[in-house]
Amino acid sequence: MHFIPLTARRLRNFSVxxxxxxxxxxxxxxxxxxxxxxxxxxxxxxxxxxxxxxxxEGDKTLTLDPVCNACKGASxxxxxxxxxxxxxxxxxxxxxxxxxxxxKPFPAEVEVVPLDSSGKPDATITSLKAHDxxxxxxxxxxxxxxxxxTVPVYNQGQSLVDIKIVNPKADFALKLxxxxxxNPELSxxxxxxxxxxxRNDGDTGYSVVASYTVNGRTANLSSAKACENAPAKAxxxxxxKIPAHGSVLLQLAPPEDWFNLPGTPDxxxxxxxxxTHPFGWSTWALSRIGALLKDQAAPGILQVQMxxxxxxxxxxxxxxxxxxNTHLAAFSKDGESLGGTTxxxxxxxxxxxLSLLLNFFLPMxxxxxxLRTALQQAGRKVSDLSMELDSRVRVPVGVExxxxxxxxxxx
Numbered sequence: 001m002h003f004i005p006l007t008a009r010r011l012r013n014f015s016v017x018x019x020x021x022x023x024x025x026x027x028x029x030x031x032x033x034x035x036x037x038x039x040x041x042x043x044x045x046x047x048x049x050x051x052x053x054x055x056x057e058g059d060k061t062l063t064l065d066p067v068c069n070a071c072k073g074a075s076x077x078x079x080x081x082x083x084x085x086x087x088x089x090x091x092x093x094x095x096x097x098x099x100x101x102x103x104k105p106f107p108a109e110v111e112v113v114p115l116d117s118s119g120k121p122d123a124t125i126t127s128l129k130a131h132d133x134x135x136x137x138x139x140x141x142x143x144x145x146x147x148x149x150t151v152p153v154y155n156q157g158q159s160l161v162d163i164k165i166v167n168p169k170a171d172f173a174l175k176l177x178x179x180x181x182x183n184p185e186l187s188x189x190x191x192x193x194x195x196x197x198x199r200n201d202g203d204t205g206y207s208v209v210a211s212y213t214v215n216g217r218t219a220n221l222s223s224a225k226a227c228e229n230a231p232a233k234a235x236x237x238x239x240x241k242i243p244a245h246g247s248v249l250l251q252l253a254p255p256e257d258w259f260n261l262p263g264t265p266d267x268x269x270x271x272x273x274x275x276t277h278p279f280g281w282s283t284w285a286l287s288r289i290g291a292l293l294k295d296q297a298a299p300g301i302l303q304v305q306m307x308x309x310x311x312x313x314x315x316x317x318x319x320x321x322x323x324x325n326t327h328l329a330a331f332s333k334d335g336e337s338l339g340g341t342t343x344x345x346x347x348x349x350x351x352x353x354l355s356l357l358l359n360f361f362l363p364m365x366x367x368x369x370x371l372r373t374a375l376q377q378a379g380r381k382v383s384d385l386s387m388e389l390d391s392r393v394r395v396p397v398g399v400e401x402x403x404x405x406x407x408x409x410x411x
Contacts, residue, residue: 053084055082093155
C-alpha cells in the first residue's frame with residue numbers, strides 16, 4: 001500500500017475544503033422552512049374604568065358608644081349625590097375589612113341601605129336620578145372589641161367611600177370600698193340583704209349593672225334606693241347610676257342555693273317519706289349542725305359592667321371584676337350562739353351521763369369478779385379438807401362450801 005505524504009500545502013487545502021462543506025450545510029439548514037410557532041394575538045387592553053358620578057358627603061367615621069357598642073346596631077347617615085347627566089343604578093356592597101391594630105376580629109354585620117324621604121330604610125330604591133341626591137344609612141350590628149376598622153363600600157362593584165369604625169377604650173375606673181382593698185371580704189346572712197359600696201373617682205358618671213357569683217351561681221345586685229330601669233322580674237339586671245366623684249350603695253339578698261342546705265319537706269307525705277329514709281333527715285340535721293358551728297367560706301366574684309337604658313346587657317361593654325372572700329352564714333349571730341351553746345351543752349350532758357353509767361357499772365362488775373374469784377379459791381380449799389375430820393369441824397366447813405357454791409352460781 002502506498003501512502004501519500006502529508007505536506008503543509010495539502011493540509012491547508014483540506015482545511016479549506018472542510019470549511020466550505022460546513023458552510024454549505026449550514027446555509028441549507030437555514031433555508032429549509034421548519035415548523036413555525038403559532039402567532040399570538042395581542043392582548044386586549046383592559047376596559048377603561050368609568051369614573052363614578054356619585055359623591056358622598058358627611059362625616060365618614062362611625063364612633064361606637066363603648067357602653068352599648070353595636071349590640072342593637074350603630075348607624076351612620078351619609079348624603080349621596082349624583083353629579084352626572086344620567087341616572088346611576090344602586091347596588092351596595094363592601095370589600096375586605098382592615099383593622100388597626102392588624103388582625104382584629106370584626107364579629108359584626110355591615111349593611112348599606114338607601115332612605116326614603118321620611119328617613120326610613122327602603123330597599124326598593126335601586127337608582128339615583130341625574131343631579132339628584134339622597135341619604136344612605138351605613139349600619140353595623142355586632143359586639144366588637146377596642147380597635148379601629150376601615151370598611152370599603154362599593155356601588156355596582158366600584159369603590160364609593162371608605163367608612164372608618166372606631167370603638168374607643170372607655171375610662172372605666174370604679175373601686176370597691178373595703179377595709180382590705182387588696183383582700184376584700186364580704187359576709188352574707190341567709191334571708192337578709194347585704195350591702196356593698198362602689199366608688200367612682202373619675203370625672204365621668206356611669207350607668208352599670210352588677211352581679212355576684214358564688215360556687216357558680218350568679219345573682220344580680222340592685223340599688224339600695226331605686227333602679228334607673230324597671231326590671232320585670234327579680235332575675236333582670238338593675239341599672240344603677242354612679243355619679244362622677246361619687247358612690248352608690250348596692251344590695252343583694254343571697255339566694256338559698258348559695259348555702260347548700262337540704263330543704264325541709266313542705267307536705268305531710270313528704271315528711272313521712274323523709275323520716276322513713278334515715279339518709280334524708282340525717283343529712284338535713286348534720287348540715288344544720290355544721291352551719292351552726294361554722295360559717296361557710298367560698299370565693300366570690302363581683303362583676304360590674306357598663307350599661308345603658310338602650311341595652312342593659314351588652315357582652316362587648318367594659319367589665320370590672322373583683323375577687324372577694326365570701327362568708328356564708330346560714331343563721332344569725334344570735335342563732336349561731338344559741339344553737340352552738342345548745343349543741344355543746346347537749347354533748348357535755350351526754351358525755352357526763354355516759355361517764356356516770358360507766359363509773360357505776362364497771363366497778364360493780366369488778367367487785368363481782370373479785371368476789372367470785374375469792375369464793376372459788378375458798379371452795380377449792382374446803383374441798384381439799386379430809387372427810388375424817390371431827391363433825392364439829394365438818395359442819396361449818398360444809399356450810400361454807402354450800403355458801404361458796406351458791407355464790408359461784410349467782411348472777
